[in-house]
Amino acid sequence: MGNAVWVYMNDKLRADRNFDQFAAWAKRQNVSHVILYFPKAGLDEELPAVPEMAAFIDRCKQEAMEVHGMISAYMSPPRRFFEPGLESNFAVDWHGCSNRSHPAGGSRYFLDPNKPAVMEMLRRVVKNLLATYPELDGVQLDFIRYFHSSSSITIDTVEAGSDLRLLTQPKLRISGEMGEALYFLDRSQIQTYDPPVGGSQRYFHNYHYCFCDKCLVDFSTAYSIPLSLERPRVVVAQELTSKYAQQWYEFRANIISKAVRNVRDEINRMGTGKQLSATFWYNSPYGNRLTNQPFRTGSEYTDFGQRWDEWAFQGLVDFFCPMNYWLEPLEYGEITKAQVEKIHGRLPIYSGVLTSRDYPSPMDTLDQYTAQAEKAGAAGICFFAYHTWAQ
Numbered sequence: 275m276g277n278a279v280w281v282y283m284n285d286k287l288r289a290d291r292n293f294d295q296f297a298a299w300a301k302r303q304n305v306s307h308v309i310l311y312f313p314k315a316g317l318d319e320e321l322p323a324v325p326e327m328a329a330f331i332d333r334c335k336q337e338a339m340e341v342h343g344m345i346s347a348y349m350s351p352p353r354r355f356f357e358p359g360l361e362s363n364f365a366v367d368w369h370g371c372s373n374r375s376h377p378a379g380g381s382r383y384f385l386d387p388n389k390p391a392v393m394e395m396l397r398r399v400v401k402n403l404l405a406t407y408p409e410l411d412g413v414q415l416d417f418i419r420y421f422h423s424s425s426s427i428t429i430d431t432v433e434a435g436s437d438l439r440l441l442t443q444p445k446l447r448i449s450g451e452m453g454e455a456l457y458f459l460d461r462s463q464i465q466t467y468d469p470p471v472g473g474s475q476r477y478f479h480n481y482h483y484c485f486c487d488k489c490l491v492d493f494s495t496a497y498s499i500p501l502s503l504e505r506p507r508v509v510v511a512q513e514l515t516s517k518y519a520q521q522w523y524e525f526r527a528n529i530i531s532k533a534v535r536n537v538r539d540e541i542n543r544m545g546t547g548k549q550l551s552a553t554f555w556y557n558s559p560y561g562n563r564l565t566n567q568p569f570r571t572g573s574e575y576t577d578f579g580q581r582w583d584e585w586a587f588q589g590l591v592d593f594f595c596p597m598n599y600w601l602e603p604l605e606y607g608e609i610t611k612a613q614v615e616k617i618h619g620r621l622p623i624y625s626g627v628l629t630s631r632d633y634p635s636p637m638d639t640l641d642q643y644t645a646q647a648e649k650a651g652a653a654g655i656c657f658f659a660y661h662t663w664a665q
């Protein structure tokens with residue numbers, strides 16, 4: 275097996291002297307594929323190559339490793355998207371809030387994959403990446419999916435006193451130095467209004483996308499389903515994700531698959547024989563184990579719009595790096611095996627393994643992960659990420 279590694283050009287690597295350290299680590303870990311992250315900011319326009327990135331690619335090539343440039347397709351928009359008049363390129367969530375003014379967590383900006391300007395940007399970034407760094411063996415699309423998360427907070431209001439009236443409003447704005455977030459009242463429990471004695475208030479914000487006018491009109495046209503846009507967006511969102519869930523998930527997945535196809539076309543048009551690979555993501559494990567939720571098979575499709583098996587069967591991509599994080603070795607092996615089988619072993623899968631301060635155990639049990647990946651039929655493991663694994 276040859277392994278892969280995600281690399282971010284941070285302080286651990288930035289000085290040339292650390293390339294030796296990386297090369298030695300990569301050799302020890304049997305790394306054959308280096309996936310190097312590039313911010314879109316430098317690629318949205320034709321800027322010269324960043325010397326340290328070019329030098330790092332050269333060094334990896336000297337060490338006989340493949341190097342693939344990774345970009346985040348829809349997160350971290352290039353700066354120009356924040357200029358006036360371009361707000362419609364940001365996705366709109368379940369409540370009808372534009373992600374431009376209501377980003378999750380105060381800063382998770384997410385572009386609408388269904389907007390022509392966003393598709394053009396993606397093609398341009400991929401084209402510029404390969405033109406600026408011709409030594410690259412290919413491009414990896416990260417975040418080629420919808421953003422999806424749901425936040426809820428429950429406030430104990432028994433002793434809220436006079437402030438109870440502020441905590442029973444239909445909307446609650448939380449702001450601080452990191453930014454602000456808007457929440458919507460879900461459940462309200464009040465004992466008495468006078469005197470003010472509460473119980474608990476549950477607020478939520480569902481960051482499920484995209485419910486902009488264009489997406490809703492396109493959906494309505496594609497499936498001949500009449501939708502009244504006069505109603506509150508949350509009502510439309512509830513209807514779409516219950517009554518028409520099957521069509522809604524398919525609609526979103528078609529948009530993402532079309533983007534993958536367009537990027538593949540762009541790479542083919544350059545005629546350079548470069549490869550295309552992709553990450554994919556699902557509700558597990560951040561979305562389940564840590565919050566006592568069940569693992570939902572297929573959530574990469576329903577929540578994130580990724581029909582990645584279709585990308586494989588249509589020959590759009592060359593390999594995958596699923597993010598199989600926060601899993602014990604046995605479960606990691608089972609999930610990796612299911613992924614290999616889902617595409618009938620057609621393409622190499624480098625099964626992502628994370629180690630972090632919060633989840634350090636893989637560092638000591640790496641052999642078990644490697645053995646499980648091999649048993650599952652994966653091409654190798656994919657380390658997330660060099661700077662944490664090399665500590």
Ligand SMILES: [Zn+2]
Pocket residue numbers: 365366386388484485486487488489490
């Ligand atoms: Zn939209």
